[in-house]
Amino acid sequence: DAGVIQSPRHEVTEMGQEVTLRCKPISGHNSLFWYRQTMMRGLELLIYFNNNVPIDDSGMPEDRFSAKMPNASFSTLKIQPSEPRDSAVYFCASSPDGDYGYTFGSGTRLTVV
Amino acid sequence: DQQVKQNSPSLSVQEGRISILNCDYTNSMFDYFLWYKKYPAEGPTFLISISSIKDKNEDGRFTVFLNKSAKHLSLHIVPSQPGDSAVYFCAASARGGSEKLVFGKGTKLTVNP
Numbered sequence: 417d418a419g420v421i422q423s424p425r426h427e428v429t430e431m432g433q434e435v436t437l438r439c440k441p442i443s444g445h446n447s448l449f450w451y452r453q454t455m456m457r458g459l460e461l462l463i464y465f466n467n468n469v470p471i472d473d474s475g476m477p478e479d480r481f482s483a484k485m486p487n488a489s490f491s492t493l494k495i496q497p498s499e500p501r502d503s504a505v506y507f508c509a510s511s512p513d514g515d516y517g518y519t520f521g522s523g524t525r526l527t528v529v
Numbered sequence: 530d531q532q533v534k535q536n537s538p539s540l541s542v543q544e545g546r547i548s549i550l551n552c553d554y555t556n557s558m559f560d561y562f563l564w565y566k567k568y569p570a571e572g573p574t575f576l577i578s579i580s581s582i583k584d585k586n587e588d589g590r591f592t593v594f595l596n597k598s599a600k601h602l603s604l605h606i607v608p609s610q611p612g613d614s615a616v617y618f619c620a621a622s623a624r625g626g627s628e629k630l631v632f633g634k635g636t637k638l639t640v641n642p
Contacts, residue, residue, distance in 0.1 A: 449629070449630075457634075458618075458633060461629050461630070464629055472629060507573075509572070516561055517563065517575035517578065519575075520572030522570070522572050523572055
């Protein structure tokens with residue numbers, strides 16, 4: 417199993433541009449999570465899906481952030497327009513139902529200049 | 530409001546000695562706790578967990594202790610090895626883990642040869 421696959425690994429973009437982060441969860445995992453890691457706030461949950469349905473998006477910072485999961489094997493996190501304070505490492509994780517240990521991807525390091 | 534707190538940003542120990550990482554939580558609804566380990570440029574990986582019905586769980590060199598009355602848990606690594614050098618995250622969940630994981634900010638452990 418290739419694990420949770422995130423792309424790109426690094427993204428540098430200019431303020432105001434649209435950014436799309438991608439995630440392929442492990443096959444058979446029903447839940448998918450998007451986390452953001454910053455020095456100030458640590459690992460914070462942005463949104464999570466179960467069976468492709470958004471369950472809790474209370475962590476999404478503002479309307480500039482949106483996430484979709486069109487099918488069981490793909491999810492996107494979009495930031496439009498991006499701002500320098502969005503610079504962080506964004507992690508995607510997945511888990512099967514009833515399993516409490518998430519499997520994380522390697523993350524996308526986003527830098528907005 | 531940080532519901533899961535790791536008050537020590539860093540810890541340094543000698544190889545062969547015990548490493549003790551601490552974590553406090555405030556939400557009394559949390560009943561499942563996990564530790565994750567993270568190396569640079571990688572996603573966190575699940576290490577060990579404990580349910581609130583237990584006060585200790587052991588897996589090889591790693592032991593997690595839970596003190597529910599104090600809302601405190603700790604991870605003991607004995608003996609510590611240089612390969613254990615990483616950032617350790619404490620995480621908590623409610624309803625037996627069916628709810629989202631809330632993470633602490635992490636403690637960076639350095640094991641010196």
